[in-house]
Amino acid sequence: MGKYDKFFNSKKTLQESISPEEAVAAIAVVTAAADSSLEELDPDLLADILWGLEIFEEYSDDELLETLDKVVAIAEESQIGALFNSAKGSLTGELVLDAYAAGVSVLVDEEEVRIPKGKTTLLKKLQEALGINDKDAKEVIDEVIAAFEEIEDEDLLEDEDETGFDEDLNPNVYESPSGNFIVLIPVNSEQGGRVETQESSVSFSDDSGRLLRIDYFPISSKQTEEMDSVGHQEYLRSFLLSKYVPQTIVANLPDSQVKHTEYLEDILEGAYFVLVDMPQGSTVTKTGNNGTATKLNAYRGVLAFSYGDLLYIVSSQHSFFDKEKPSSLEQEAEDIKQNVLGFVDTIEFL
Structure with a gap:
């Protein structure tokens, strides 16, 4: 039975x-x-x-x-x-x-x-x-x-209303140095939350394995012409698969592979999503019996879209703890995609 x-x-x-x-x-x-x-x-x-x-x-x-x-x-x-x-x-x-x-x-x-x-x-x-x-x-x-x-989202909006969504009043709000967006910080100090910034990039991570990241790049007139020539979908696909994933992920984790690609026509006037399998690519490490620390395996979902004159890349990561095994590729892609889209919903573009 x-x-x-x-x-x-x-x-x-x-x-x-x-x-x-x-x-x-x-x-x-x-x-x-x-x-x-x-x-x-x-x-x-x-x-x-x-x-x-x-x-x-x-x-x-x-x-x-x-x-x-x-x-x-x-x-x-x-x-x-x-x-x-x-x-x-x-x-x-x-x-x-x-x-x-x-x-x-x-x-x-x-x-x-x-x-x-x-x-x-x-x-x-x-x-x-x-x-x-x-x-x-x-x-x-x-x-x-x-x-x-x-x-x-309604709860977040209520919190924003209570604070006026003013970064000076609310320390849980991150504002891009370029002034192009503000976002509620999705991690907290109790769970080891960290906010790390680089030029045109911010990432939020914690000890539970959560990682959310925003990259943004100006779209030049030449890139605009290319986008008009090949189409929005093909431009985003090419940018992710030929530039962003190889340079940002594979360059640091050579065994990483793109496992799923998907164009979301009705999201943000067109967005491209990919799922990347990253063996030992998590932000979280585990320590073996011999004291050696190794990083956990992870899947990362990456969403590309344009807003105004900027190209945004928003990422979310699922780390696999202990003997946890991934669900089907289709389910993992859907789950992580929804996490990315949920995070995007908390971003206020300026």
Whole structure:
């Protein structure tokens, strides 16, 4: 029997039926419990998550908590597998996707705004149990992640409003010496946060392996002519693959290889993204039993786009700790791309 069979392949059923809304809440409860246990569930936290779903927009605090208490009580009395079966039977039409969104939402790492690698198997099992195809499942996951990112951005904007986004008042704001952008510093001193600057470049890193970097270059009239001649997409592709990656990454890490390329037509009026595999290329080191320090392996996502008369290169890195292995190349590319885009959203161009 598989790890999640008792949740999604149980033969048990409930004697009482539940409403479609209760069924959506039940899927969230089942998913959360499958990831931990019923005893560890936090109804208030689940309520905060479920309020983000349209189906619960009109619910009051008490109504949603009452719904969650009911489905949790059913799970405790009749087992989680029976609750799942009843919930699945009560879902119709688009509510199946709403229920899947509820399950996805409880698995999102709100700090990283991504689905942790350790949760992907559970999420796949839930998808299969609800009978959702891969295309629809990916769309739901993307929408949920986008919703979490929007909430994070709103929180950042609230912080900016409180401080007036004034770098003199807010030490957590970095302003480019060239005066072309300001950005909230994404690392903090408690985690060993560092801000390192070079000419036309700034990087933010910490002891957890986080690395976010912004490079910017003036676009000359000759480069503008080249861009007009070959097209925006080809110019960005060529700049990344022929200049930036070889000179900035491969020159220091010869074993690095570009593993994924993608043109994002609807992002920033056209942006080009590449994923680079960097063996022992992390900013974080580990010390072996013999005391020798070696750098961790890492993937780096690099996004190129133009804004005004400048070309920007924004990067994000995923370091692999201990025996952590990468997800599929497609998943790694998508996760890191979303991290880069989320970071870009915090930049205010001047």
